[in-house]
Amino acid sequence: MLQSYIPFLPEGAKPINNHVAIYRHDEKIEFFTASGPIYSCQESDLYGLRLAQGIIVSQTETTPAEFAKALNINRTTVYRNLYRYQQDGPAGLIIDKNSNRKAYKLNGEAKRKIQALLNKGYSLKAAAKQVGITEGCIRYAIKIGTIVRKQQDEAPEHPKLKSASERSTEDNNCSIGIGAKREAERALASTGKIIEATPHFSANEGVRHAGVLLALPALARVGFLEAGTKAYGALHKGFYGLQSILLTLSFMALLRIKTPEQLKRCNPGELGIVLGLDRAPEVKTLRKKLKEMGLRNKAGEFISFLSKRWADQDKDVIGFAYIDGHVRPYNGRKHKLPKTHVARRHLCMPATTDFWINDAKCEPLFFVTAEANDSLLSILEKEVIPEMKKLAGEGNRVTLIFDREGWSPKSFEKWFKADIDIITYRKGKYDPWPEACFIEVESHIRGKAVKYLLGERSIKINKTFWLREVRRLCDNGHQTSIITTRQDVNCEQVARRMFFRWNQENFFRYMREEYALDHLVTNDVELADVERLVPNPEKKEKRKLIKRFKQELEKVKKEYGDKASQNDETRRPTMRGFNIANSGYKKKILKLEKEIEQLKIDLKQIPDRIAVKHLLAEHEIVRLETERKMFTDGIKMICYRAETCLLNLIAPFFARNNDEGRAFLKNVFQQPADIIPDKERQTMNVKFHTMSTPRANSALKQLCEIMNKQSFVYPGTKLMLAFKAE
Numbered sequence: 089m090l091q092s093y094i095p096f097l098p099e100g101a102k103p104i105n106n107h108v109a110i111y112r113h114d115e116k117i118e119f120f121t122a123s124g125p126i127y128s129c130q131e132s133d134l135y136g137l138r139l140a141q142g143i144i145v146s147q148t149e150t151t152p153a154e155f156a157k158a159l160n161i162n163r164t165t166v167y168r169n170l171y172r173y174q175q176d177g178p179a180g181l182i183i184d185k186n187s188n189r190k191a192y193k194l195n196g197e198a199k200r201k202i203q204a205l206l207n208k209g210y211s212l213k214a215a216a217k218q219v220g221i222t223e224g225c226i227r228y229a230i231k232i233g234t235i236v237r238k239q240q241d242e243a244p245e246h247p248k249l250k251s252a253s254e255r256s257t258e259d260n261n262c263s264i265g266i267g268a269k270r271e272a273e274r275a276l277a278s279t280g281k282i283i284e285a286t287p288h289f290s291a292n293e294g295v296r297h298a299g300v301l302l303a304l305p306a307l308a309r310v311g312f313l314e315a316g317t318k319a320y321g322a323l324h325k326g327f328y329g330l331q332s333i334l335l336t337l338s339f340m341a342l343l344r345i346k347t348p349e350q351l352k353r354c355n356p357g358e359l360g361i362v363l364g365l366d367r368a369p370e371v372k373t374l375r376k377k378l379k380e381m382g383l384r385n386k387a388g389e390f391i392s393f394l395s396k397r398w399a400d401q402d403k404d405v406i407g408f409a410y411i412d413g414h415v416r417p418y419n420g421r422k423h424k425l426p427k428t429h430v431a432r433r434h435l436c437m438p439a440t441t442d443f444w445i446n447d448a449k450c451e452p453l454f455f456v457t458a459e460a461n462d463s464l465l466s467i468l469e470k471e472v473i474p475e476m477k478k479l480a481g482e483g484n485r486v487t488l489i490f491d492r493e494g495w496s497p498k499s500f501e502k503w504f505k506a507d508i509d510i511i512t513y514r515k516g517k518y519d520p521w522p523e524a525c526f527i528e529v530e531s532h533i534r535g536k537a538v539k540y541l542l543g544e545r546s547i548k549i550n551k552t553f554w555l556r557e558v559r560r561l562c563d564n565g566h567q568t569s570i571i572t573t574r575q576d577v578n579c580e581q582v583a584r585r586m587f588f589r590w591n592q593e594n595f596f597r598y599m600r601e602e603y604a605l606d607h608l609v610t611n612d613v614e615l616a617d618v619e620r621l622v623p624n625p626e627k628k629e630k631r632k633l634i635k636r637f638k639q640e641l642e643k644v645k646k647e648y649g650d651k652a653s654q655n656d657e658t659r660r661p662t663m664r665g666f667n668i669a670n671s672g673y674k675k676k677i678l679k680l681e682k683e684i685e686q687l688k689i690d691l692k693q694i695p696d697r698i699a700v701k702h703l704l705a706e707h708e709i710v711r712l713e714t715e716r717k718m719f720t721d722g723i724k725m726i727c728y729r730a731e732t733c734l735l736n737l738i739a740p741f742f743a744r745n746n747d748e749g750r751a752f753l754k755n756v757f758q759q760p761a762d763i764i765p766d767k768e769r770q771t772m773n774v775k776f777h778t779m780s781t782p783r784a785n786s787a788l789k790q791l792c793e794i795m796n797k798q799s800f801v802y803p804g805t806k807l808m809l810a811f812k813a814e
């Protein structure tokens with residue numbers, strides 16, 4: 089049988105399997121296949137034998153078990169050498185005999201240090217790392233008695249973890265409410281003796297929503313606690329203070345708890361553990377704190393501090409700014425609000441319009457709530473441009489990117505002189521260019537290559553103001569015209585920046601679905617400007633009346649013409665006779681024409697817009713409260729940016745990272761974990777439970793390692809977060 093596979097073998101050779109044989113002679117080992125000898129080394133050459141294990145097992149159909157049996161060595165040794173060979177090649181099998189062996193020796197000084205660390209409660213692994221010797225060396229010393237280790241009951245290496253069942257029983261048995269275990273502090277808080285409860289952590293197993301702690305370093309990076317303290321200082325004395333409320337709202341957003349009422353569906357004790365408290369605040373407490381913050385009118389300062397911080401971190405990201413309006417419909421009937429067109433519903437309905445400003449990466453920068461659904465052009469003039477100039481600094485130009493709603497050549501010229509450039513779509517009709525004007529240009533959007541057919545020209549819109557026009561020729565022959573005042577960038581970048589605006593539309597959709605951007609945190613209203621001008625309804629009614637009279641006039645004229653065409657000229661050969669037979673038509677026509685002329689004269693005398701106070705009573709002139717809405721939207725904006733920070737860290741693990749990455753992070757935030765505080769080392773270990781796939785576990789492990797490098801200390805404590813994933 090052997091000859092059919094390896095036909096030429098020396099006498100004394102022994103087969104390892106049907107494909108490889110081993111031949112020992114003259115203190116030498118040779119390996120044969122059907123093609124002849126493939127490897128040889130001296131029996132005393134330990135490196136050569138290790139190299140043989142790597143080469144023969146990886147290059148032939150020989151298993152580590154077969155090779156170990158042929159050489160009479162341990163199978164684990166073959167596996168280890170094969171792994172080293174595959175990882176580092178032949179160099180990985182070299183053993184440096186001159187290497188430092190101190191890690192394997194326990195002298196007197198090292199022995200004293202180890203004993204002192206073990207007496208303090210250090211684990212064997214931690215003590216070995218501290219002194220710089222191997223853990224096995226310490227274990228051998230304990231075995232022979234030269235080092236004494238304390239018993240587990242004296243100094244337990246790991247604290248006992250409280251299970252979910254035990255926590256549930258404790259929460260249910262609390263006398264003053266579900267999960268309210270810190271009775272003494274709550275009593276002090278009720279009398280105003282403490283500013284707010286400080287976070288405390290204990291060892292707990294399988295804490296739900298503990299994965300949201302992984303976002304804390306990213307939240308701190310975008311400055312949410314710093315901005316909150318800067319704007320609000322501190323809340324009224326109580327068990328729940330500014331920090332706990334900010335953390336609660338941030339964790340709610342990341343966990344997709346979209347309204348305060350949805351807190352009722354969550355276990356308050358579990359969310360309280362993540363907050364470092366006995367339980368999370370209940371709905372009425374959270375609403376009470378939000379109302380307190382709303383009465384201070386500091387939401388604008390809160391948002392301004394954040395946008396300035398983000399702009400100062402990277403001035404380049406505000407060189408291009410995307411502006412678009414987001415309409416938030418009002419479905420109630422209690423209050424009369426201004427109406428506007430809601431594109432996604434194809435309806436005109438009561439609503440409030442927010443104009444969002446996103447940076448060059450389409451990350452939210454700040455937003456402005458329109459007084460009464462003002463136009464984009466009006467908001468750009470009043471709010472956006474002054475704020476952008478403040479963020480960019482003196483002498484720095486900013487490029488605004490928006491859609492056709494902001495079209496105004498006169499404004500473009502004025503903004504250009506004020507160091508504001510624009511990129512927008514051209515409004516109105518324009519003649520097509522010949523196809524010869526377009527060339528193929530390659531661009532990259534989110535790492536993907538795209539090709540455009542682009543052409544460009546200079547056009548004069550005002551008498552002396554020239555603009556640059558870039559057009560894209562689509563596959564169906566349509567030409568999309570883009571207008572810009574930027575002359576220093578190529579046409580590819582102009583087109584890419586303009587078309588990248590769709591990412592802002594995607595941002596609105598994601599925020600609406602995942603963060604409940606349209607949700608009204610309160611139904612309260614506030615007085616609006618009574619002098620605000622609105623379209624005059626009297627003029628609208630007058631136009632409707634003129635239209636109705638014109639329709640009636642057309643109807644009478646049609647009837648008069650039909651009768652004239654059917655007139656029997658043998659009986660009524662003259663118009664006089666026809667009019668006598670059809671009396672009333674001509675008189676009615678003349679009367680209607682006279683009334684229409686008079687209505688047109690009256691229409692010109694009616695003003696187009698009047699103050700809203702002439703239409704409604706002052707107590708009816710209201711708008712939805714903006715303060716609490718602005719603050720909660722700011723929290724959602726912060727959480728989105730923090731989520732993006734984490735997304736950028738895990739991008740290599742997901743090919744479609746913008747879609748898959750955010751879905752993965754959403755699952756991570758919901759992931760249970762063991763929380764184990766170590767007060768001696770001042771760390772809080774967060775050990776995640778396994779996820780559903782190896783790829784998810786690998787991404788989570790990598791994310792934990794990156795977050796550990798931040799050395800982030802949980803706010804209000806001295807415990808540094810240490811994350812670990814299986």
